[in-house]
Amino acid sequence: MKFSKATDYALHYMLYLAATGSDKPIGVVQLAEKQGVSPTYLSKILTKLVKAGLIESASGANGGYSLKRKQEEISFLDVIHAIEGTASLFECGLKHGPGCLVQQVMVEAEERMEQYLRDQKISVLAEQYSAAQAK
Amino acid sequence: MKFSKATDYALHYMLYLAATGSDKPIGVVQLAEKQGVSPTYLSKILTKLVKAGLIESASGANGGYSLKRKQEEISFLDVIHAIEGTASLFECGLKHGPGCLVQQVMVEAEERMEQYLRDQKISVLAEQYSAAQAK
DNA sequence: GGCACGCTACTCGGATAATTCGTGTCCGAGTGCAATTGG
DNA sequence: CCAATTGCACTCGGACACGAATTATCCGAGTAGCGTGCC
Numbered sequence: 001m002k003f004s005k006a007t008d009y010a011l012h013y014m015l016y017l018a019a020t021g022s023d024k025p026i027g028v029v030q031l032a033e034k035q036g037v038s039p040t041y042l043s044k045i046l047t048k049l050v051k052a053g054l055i056e057s058a059s060g061a062n063g064g065y066s067l068k069r070k071q072e073e074i075s076f077l078d079v080i081h082a083i084e085g086t087a088s089l090f091e092c093g094l095k096h097g098p099g100c101l102v103q104q105v106m107v108e109a110e111e112r113m114e115q116y117l118r119d120q121k122i123s124v125l126a127e128q129y130s131a132a133q134a135k
Numbered sequence: 136m137k138f139s140k141a142t143d144y145a146l147h148y149m150l151y152l153a154a155t156g157s158d159k160p161i162g163v164v165q166l167a168e169k170q171g172v173s174p175t176y177l178s179k180i181l182t183k184l185v186k187a188g189l190i191e192s193a194s195g196a197n198g199g200y201s202l203k204r205k206q207e208e209i210s211f212l213d214v215i216h217a218i219e220g221t222a223s224l225f226e227c228g229l230k231h232g233p234g235c236l237v238q239q240v241m242v243e244a245e246e247r248m249e250q251y252l253r254d255q256k257i258s259v260l261a262e263q264y265s266a267a268q269a270k
Numbered sequence: 271g272g273c274a275c276g277c278t279a280c281t282c283g284g285a286t287a288a289t290t291c292g293t294g295t296c297c298g299a300g301t302g303c304a305a306t307t308g309g
Numbered sequence: 310c311c312a313a314t315t316g317c318a319c320t321c322g323g324a325c326a327c328g329a330a331t332t333a334t335c336c337g338a339g340t341a342g343c344g345t346g347c348c
Contacts, residue, residue, distance in 0.1 A: 001219045003136050003241070004292065008228055011237045027320075035229050041294050047322065060302030063320045076240060084136045093140060094147055094170045101264055102146045105211060105255050106138070113248035120240050129236055139331065162281075176333050182283065195341035198281045273348080281340075289332070296325075306315080 006045045007083045009037055013046065014079055017055070017067050018126035019133070025056075025064030045083065052082035077117040141180045142218045144172055148181065149214055152190070152202050153261035154268070160191075160199030180218065187217035212252040 013031060020026065028046065032039035046065050049055045054074055055065050067074075090106035148166055155161065163181065167174035181200050184190045189209055190200050202209075225241035 001136070001138050001142070001215075001224065002222070003225045005228060006292080007136070008225070008237070012227075012229055015237060025320095029320095035231075037229075038294060040296075043321065044294090044323090050321095057321065058302090059300060059320050059322095061304090061317095061319050063302080065321095076244075087137075089136065090138045090143070092147075093143060094172075096170075099267070101260050101267075102143070102150060105252075105260065109211075109248045109251045109255075112251045113244045116244045116247045117240075120244075125236050125240065132234070132236075141331080160281095164281095173333060175335075178282065179284090179333090185282095192282065193341090194281050194283095194339060196278095196280050196343090198341075200282095271348105273346105275344105275346085277342105277344080279340105279342090281338105283336105283338080285334105285336090287332105287334075289330105291330080292328090294325105294327075297322105298324095299320105299322080301320075302317105303319095304315105304317085307313090309310105309312085 001089075003080075004084065006048075007080055009035075009042055010045050010049060010079050010083050011076065013042070013065075014049070014054070014067075014074070014122050015125055015129055017065070018071055018074075018122045019129045021126075023066065025058045025062070025066040027064040030064075049079070049082050052078070054078060054082060072121065072123045074122045075118050076120040076122070077114055079122070080117065136224075138215075139219065141183075142215055144170075144177055145180050145184060145214050145218050146211065148177070148200075149184070149189070149202075149209070149257050150260055150264055152200070153206055153209075153257045154264045156261075158201070160193045160197070160201040162199040165199075184214070184217055187213070189213060189217060207256065207258045209257045210253050211255040211257070212249055214257070215252065 012035065016031060017026060028043045029039045031037075032042050046055065046057070050057050050065070054068065056068055057063070057065055088107060089110050090103065092100040092103040094100070147170065151166060152161060163178045164174045166172075167177050181190065181192070185192050185200070188203065190202055192198075192200050223242060224245050225238065227235040227238040229235070
């Protein structure tokens with residue numbers, strides 16, 4: 001039970017995009033070199049974000065990925081769900097009727113975490129990130 | 136990013152032990168058949184719980200596993216940590232100084248979930264479980 | 271009748287395979303830019 | 310000089326291997342209970 005590296009990459013990429021604030025798309029290789037990550041694998045991850053509607057892709061020369069308009073609304077949870085999926089973290093595989101107590105507790109615990117992640121907006125973090133970079 | 140089935144099994148087993156409340160140990164096969172799980176695999180999981188100090192094992196005839204004395208104190212988090220490990224769910228693998236903002240947010244989110252799981256005691260759930268069984 | 275011994279059956283425990291999921295890589299399709307060439 | 314065209318380089322996107330972790334299984338070591346035989 002661990003968050004995948006893909007989520008790690010995706011969050012950092014989103015944070016970078018928001019912090020840069022440029023309208024111009026940013027290529028994959030540029031970020032990959034900066035973070036020491038495989039460019040092609042990062043591309044695969046960003047495809048998921050595009051399908052989730054969080055970012056846009058532009059092909060051709062000077063292409064790359066850029067944030068969509070409503071970036072202020074994008075939360076950590078949005079990114080995580082786009083990568084990890086929206087399925088519940090815990091699925092009771094036993095057969096003892098529908099009302100599994102264990103399941104209820106785990107879902108509630110998950111909800112606590114998700115609620116916090118929902119409140120964490122990428123844009124807010126980006127400001128702190130920019131401030132840290134500037135000094 | 137999902138909880139493993141092992142955690143599922145372990146939680147249900149602990150709940151059953153607490154609900155039964157018997158001093159006599161309960162064998163693995165008894166539970167495995169009841170839940171439709173591989174007995175030998177369940178045994179492997181319970182070994183982890185023993186090493187974590189949550190339950191005790193008894194060999195020989197009429198042997199099995201039984202709760203330790205301080206069962207009222209055992210929480211969901213104890214069981215989960217025994218199976219999944221105590222490592223953080225999120226580890227930033229990038230190289231951009233020690234104060235990773237993403238890491239901080241994720242750790243805080245994890246803490247929210249763990250705090251809730253810490254408050255959920257097995258013994259309390261066991262009472263509800265017994266009540267549901269009785270009716 | 272009581273006790274000691276040995277046997278048997280049952281249990282746990284670690285060592286050993288199969289499967290799934292995450293990670294990483296490669297190559298082809300598509301697109302925009304730009305130089306070139308003709309009007 | 311301007312514009313259409315053609316070529317190219319750069320980009321994304323899906324298809325293809327590799328590896329680790331989880332899941333599952335088998336078999337051996339150890340232990341407690343029980344029957345039997347001896348004192």
